[in-house]
Amino acid sequence: MSSFFGRMFRISTWGESHGGAVGVVIDGCPPRMQLDLEAIQRDLDRRRPGQSKITTQRRESDEVQILSGVFEGKTLGTPILMLVQNTDARPHAYDEMRDKFRPSHADYTYMAKYGIRNWQGGGRSSARETIARVAAGAVAKQLLREWAGIEVLACVEQIHHLKAEIDPDGFTSAQVESNIVRCPVPAIAEEMVTEVDNARRRGDSVGGIVLCTARGVPAGLGDPVFDKLDATLSHACMSIPATRGIEFGSGFSSILMTGIEHNDAFEMREGRIRTRTNRSGGIQGGISNGETIYFRVAFKPTATVMVPQDTVSEAMEETVLQGRGRHDPCVLPRAVPIVEAMTALTLADHLLIGRAGGQWGR
Amino acid sequence: MSSFFGRMFRISTWGESHGGAVGVVIDGCPPRMQLDLEAIQRDLDRRRPGQSKITTQRRESDEVQILSGVFEGKTLGTPILMLVQNTDARPHAYDEMRDKFRPSHADYTYMAKYGIRNWQGGGRSSARETIARVAAGAVAKQLLREWAGIEVLACVEQIHHLKAEIDPDGFTSAQVESNIVRCPVPAIAEEMVTEVDNARRRGDSVGGIVLCTARGVPAGLGDPVFDKLDATLSHACMSIPATRGIEFGSGFSSILMTGIEHNDAFEMREGRIRTRTNRSGGIQGGISNGETIYFRVAFKPTATVMVPQDTVSEAMEETVLQGRGRHDPCVLPRAVPIVEAMTALTLADHLLIGRAGGQWGR
């Protein structure tokens, strides 16, 4: 188990879906920041189940409490403890999971690794642990904004076969939040809602892609050779439940170009060194180059489906699992704030590391 | 700068392309292993420039020296220092790089970050630093084999539009090494060689995909929630120069399936819990499930091309860079041992961490 993340802006998360609470310690948040509690709660609300007809109907209010690290509204520089109580626990809804491993979930692998598991709602492997990420990420976002003018903004780019054309520099938070699927292109967004709702009705699920951007990142963030910006962002985002892949800038499609076609020429623009195109996705040699950072994260179709599935039991007997209860037919809308959070945590860490070394910003 | 990697099987790498040497310290390699020096040199030879007509023609013998941590052929449990001297340094070949930033290279971002750079051959951002990864990875491979029966094996799956159909469980090391492009499907391999050679003649370059597998991985490796196996493998592989993306199992294509289509049913096979399909790529909830681990890493077309390119100088003036000298028209063949190395280092780390916690293998 490793629930620690970061070197200088470090977090330590904890909590099972049906234990007492889930939460996070932030160690390394700078002092004297006026903490915006509403912004934290707002991001938690974007992650919350039951927020619309296309997310799970579980009712969890997910109100954040802060138990340390803040005094008269300001950060102290000491560890910040944030937690959210678990309220809508219906342990009996999970009785079948006690003995049977849900396909493409973590039930079996947790058992193989630990020899014990909290089978209620997935325990530690439940997406409920991402509350801690989102709460900490909201603090990181505030740090990035105030200290470096960096904005992290993600959206849904694709659900199943429905793909929106989105310019990484050209969509706004208001557009993203204007619909329940969080796709900034209204026409496609509407189709996506229908697609997800249809999957829900069939007891099925669909996956898709989150496009994440970081705007206003100054040149110089990232720590080669192992903690390159794309490497740590990959680490961060690929630790989110249900992810399958990540690509930066031109990504996998760069393969179909030649070097001459693909290279980003440098030019002078507004007195700064800029690239004419941004196939590099704002990162070169693992270090930000001052262009908008953008990358895509693929999420598989949710593993929980409402049909009978072949599986085995803890007693190693073949059996059938009858899906029932409430589920997310598509994690994408709720994944948006989670990807933003992991991105913000990663950038905040590099920001502090860069300051330490007299490197960036000197 | 962060050239440390790993928690228990830790490495620390160092070296510029035109400094005295490049090398690595391994801290945490278990004692009493009979170190197979030839295997280390063999992997370095697979990474070496000049090994065939489709790699750069620079001549570097890249002979490894071990200066500590080994006694009478066996590891002591103390830090192992391995280094390779830099020999074929032609600093004047790089005179133009002194003042001009090469497009889609790290020259500009290193300057933006550090305010100084060794412009000779890329300095620390040169792919020459991967020698350290390959040498350390060869030791990790040996540990994985001896302690857990794990084999890491990668190959080239795609170059530009040429894609081979490869079963992650069905190719051998001999097939990979049977041709200079390291694709186990001979017919496609031949086409790939031609494709790369053509790019070379044009002064152009091409990218592609490395498919990497880890076979024989027992269920239980990986450390949620942040050091999930796919997260740390992503960190490791996305820190390799020229990478653009990574995907596990069904990857980005999972998006076009529904949950019912995509889930891997469990079944009993040969007395073990197995999945009927392996869309999960051997990892569920960030922990290995006993199936073959496989993932794909996308490499962009090499940034060094032999044509004039628009760029800017350190003095912030627009200029043209005239590519010349020797270059790799395609990094894929040499990338194979590097991806293997980073995979082995990551798995070795999880293996030791798992042993510590009384988790896996108990």
Add this chain to the structure above:
Amino acid sequence: MSSFFGRMFRISTWGESHGGAVGVVIDGCPPRMQLDLEAIQRDLDRRRPGQSKITTQRRESDEVQILSGVFEGKTLGTPILMLVQNTDARPHAYDEMRDKFRPSHADYTYMAKYGIRNWQGGGRSSARETIARVAAGAVAKQLLREWAGIEVLACVEQIHHLKAEIDPDGFTSAQVESNIVRCPVPAIAEEMVTEVDNARRRGDSVGGIVLCTARGVPAGLGDPVFDKLDATLSHACMSIPATRGIEFGSGFSSILMTGIEHNDAFEMREGRIRTRTNRSGGIQGGISNGETIYFRVAFKPTATVMVPQDTVSEAMEETVLQGRGRHDPCVLPRAVPIVEAMTALTLADHLLIGRAGGQWGR
């Protein structure tokens, strides 16, 4: 701020004296341990204020709550969150501290470092943070006992000029707990109680020495060259508030011996390699040698005294601070479980690290 400790048995602590709560996350505790809650509470009660007439009379029940990581009484291998609510907060008792720096406390240095401080009761620098250490240490003790048969036991050896002669191998937990000062030699213990009580009546304070032992430690624990057992134990114990020094085995008095006098001869005893004397304190070259580990930690006289003291204000004006309220005339009795806790945490970490590397116990 760095409230993370340990590499494999890692903790992350948080909490101010007058915030909502203080607590700890344990990351890396092995799964399937039947957690002994009473043992945790018992150690917290030994640390608790108000436990006797010679400790501070603040009333804090310090009841521990566990919010994650435990299921049906057993550890899950996931992070364990333990917290203790803050109850007896009398912020007004600290009004004078709002503006004036208490001599030999951390008020001034926190202000110099963070530019902000929670002046109520010391905030993060309050000894109240040691609750987190003691709770986590109690879990570590259980791990050490069950996995390796190691017992950690400390006592008060000296208070001011009153020094007990104590054989590191020859005192019991019952003897330590038989009196309120936690010195296992009853005659001296009685004098110590009087000494502390006299200091309390005068509004003064006294310091002393905690002797800590770890018995049953197998040979082979410790990780040279930087994480030698004595180095990490020093780190751990010197991070406890009010410590001034630490010495192992013969310690500072070794200086008055020559090498011939000081060396511990090896001999065979009961089929094992043993040392005839134990001036090494159970550690040689930073690694346990199978003898009892023992060391001494010096605690200064408590900085809080009930007399007027010269100091300066936040406004940088010279002033006088009039001590009042409740205070600990001597931290030694309450320091015993804290030193034990930090020792247990350190040994547990080395135990897991050693298992990882196939080193100890193979």
Add this chain to the structure above:
Amino acid sequence: MSSFFGRMFRISTWGESHGGAVGVVIDGCPPRMQLDLEAIQRDLDRRRPGQSKITTQRRESDEVQILSGVFEGKTLGTPILMLVQNTDARPHAYDEMRDKFRPSHADYTYMAKYGIRNWQGGGRSSARETIARVAAGAVAKQLLREWAGIEVLACVEQIHHLKAEIDPDGFTSAQVESNIVRCPVPAIAEEMVTEVDNARRRGDSVGGIVLCTARGVPAGLGDPVFDKLDATLSHACMSIPATRGIEFGSGFSSILMTGIEHNDAFEMREGRIRTRTNRSGGIQGGISNGETIYFRVAFKPTATVMVPQDTVSEAMEETVLQGRGRHDPCVLPRAVPIVEAMTALTLADHLLIGRAGGQWGR
């Protein structure tokens, strides 16, 4: 094995006494520092054997080579590799050590831990590994001086019963280097030389105390609650071979004072907040307070003595070890630069960490 030290100014050391070389990687040294190679060599010369009649007569020139991280005399911000070749290897001088464990050395514990050891000259447990510490420490000293005006200076305060009275603020580097024992009080220094020389003639050895100071440290360095300045300095210094204890400021003698006697009153002096006395040793609550930091490190009498000693063999038979060859009758003179190095490395780490968090110096 853990040969990594530091969080932001990180080092990784390697090397056995009779392997090819010993050395260090520094990861995190800021870029654009004009590296003073002579200063590095000068500190290595102070550590070098054979430098006077009272150190071991082994002849090792210990010339440092830098293989990476420096370009045209300046640091690049990339890892710096420094190494020293092993030259004066007389492996046969150690034949007796092949089978017999030297009392109060690490031969037995290394064998117990690793099941293998390089018995030639102590292997990794040899004091020769401190070359790496001193080389890295010399770079850290330069960083401290240039970035923060901090000077680290140590001296020998006591050898056996001979104790000099030394004001932590009142001795100079020239005084320390004016005699071969490195005690700044000439009269005592002379006696100390005689004392050590007498021990050498008898084949015996003596221990003593190094007093270390850091002057010019601004208020605000140190990272509670676990990485308090005294805690990390203890970790650093207690990892040096042959150390037995460490104490800060008033140290163990604080026990004989009461709180009223011991507290350091604050006052305004030269426009700054100062303490009237400095019993705190420049550290309060684990954070520097702007006064001179000082602490003492106790070194035991060297374990190598030239008389027959009882011991056991690897075959677990009782036997006698006949000491012979060259040895250090007292490590104190050579320990001075080593304590300075570990102190500088620790302070440099805190300096960079503090900069990261917008804490100190903001």
